[in-house]
Amino acid sequence: MPSVKELNAVKQQVEERFLEQANVTGIDVGFKEVGGELTDQIAVRVHVVRKTDDVPDADRVPAELDGFVTDVVERMYVLQVASRPVGMTLEADTRHLSTLKGGISMGPSRDINGSIFAGTLGAIVVDDATQAKAALTNFHVAAVDDTFSIGDRMVQPSLIDTGVAPQGEFGALLRATLSSAVDGAVISIDPGKATSCEIDQIGPVRGTRKAKLGMAVRKRGRTTGLTHGAVDGVSGTIQVNYGDGLGVHTLTNQVSITADPARNAIFSDHGDSGSVIVDDEGFVVALLFAGAGSSTSANPIAAVLSELGISLCTSGPQASESGVPAAHGKSPVKDATDHKPFVKDKELLKEITKDKEVKEFTKDKEVKEFIKDKELSKDFVLDGKQLKDIVDVPVLERPPVGPPGPVGGHSSLEQRLSAVEARLAGLGSFIAPEQRPDLRGAAFSGASQQAADETSQLRAELERRVAEAVAAKTDFDTPQA
Known part of the structure; x- marks a missing residue:
């Protein structure tokens, strides 16, 4: 079967000649009609106001053009x-x-x-x-x-x-x-x-x-x-x-x-x-x-x-013309749950969650499961509540990966999601639970135990981060103007 490209080349060679005729309304490449029904045969189609036999021989559409099938269809x-x-x-x-x-x-x-x-x-x-x-x-x-x-x-x-x-x-x-x-x-x-x-x-x-x-x-x-x-x-x-x-x-x-x-x-x-x-x-x-x-x-x-x-x-979900989603076919949700980093970039959180449409991203079941991750949240407690009870949106720590595209503001959602995906793509692997140091003691074997004031400082820092997450959640829950 000939390709559309081949037939289009033939169409372009003859369209000016046919369009000069009073009865012709158009010309294209499409499926040939037989008995009023479309077939799967591709043809160069000449569109006319009305099919008639009263056409001079010089103006008739030949059965073939350069060896390719033609058709005449009534279209005004x-x-x-x-x-x-x-x-x-x-x-x-x-x-x-x-x-x-x-x-x-x-x-x-x-x-x-x-x-x-x-x-x-x-x-x-x-x-x-x-x-x-x-x-x-x-x-x-x-x-x-x-x-x-x-x-x-x-x-x-x-x-x-x-x-x-x-x-x-x-x-x-x-x-x-x-x-x-x-x-x-x-x-x-x-x-x-x-x-x-x-x-x-x-x-x-x-x-x-x-x-x-x-x-x-x-x-x-x-x-x-x-x-x-x-x-x-x-x-x-x-x-x-x-x-x-x-x-x-x-x-x-x-x-x-x-x-x-x-x-x-x-x-x-x-x-x-x-x-x-x-x-x-x-x-x-x-x-x-x-x-x-x-x-x-x-x-x-x-x-x-x-x-x-x-x-x-x-x-x-965004995809290319081929239908393959951006970022190597992986969604932001999948990337987020693969890496599971703790969130500490408050400004990035606010930037992402401002947009009402991006909020739909945070409702994804996989993201919610990420927030419920026990290893992630067990050591972060504020007023007797664990992180999973306080925060219901993921915020992703962003390492420097070059100038990111806009996430909030007036850019298109496709651009914003692409920016989020680009940031996620730059995340490093997270530390597995079994590899995490016990911060209640020394971080490395053989090291001296932390002093009480150092432990207090660490606890204060952790509580500060959770407080920031709570504030970010408040911003997220507040209806946008």
């Missing part, structure tokens, strides 16, 4: 934003949410030429320039046309879905792009507005991956809700009409999604524009913006993030 692409004249009822997702997250209704607070618009807030993101939280959607959802201005206010849910301005406004248009690869927009989020790094009905966003042929995917959109499908085309070049003022745009390197008919008849519809498309493990692969019947088209997520200057807000 339209933007999947919902709109209606002011005063007309057309509702879908009418929830007014106190916490913003992906997969929910949103739209501009203004009307455009007598109509109001609705789309989907795809995901919460982080502005690379300011590290502030923001919302991701499409250009044609937030800006709509060429009459937009940076600072245009947005409402959740959309005005179509019972949203009310200004009461329901959550932010303003920060930046937007309609390029040869991306139809995207970033919305600032007003101070005090709560956010969650998850997608409604899907769960936490874990990161990004590249879309691949046959990959199972899903999305949660304003109109059709949670739907399932699969990637059936990649490297697509498609033409979409953006209406008066913008006209027809050609977007390249697009991803094509087909619905899973066993679960849903269609993958998306009007109002689902702006949804992010996610694989089965919670990794985002694309940003939905257009549809053609039962087919959906989306921007590759890597291009979206790059052009808009943002990163996804993530939570949960």
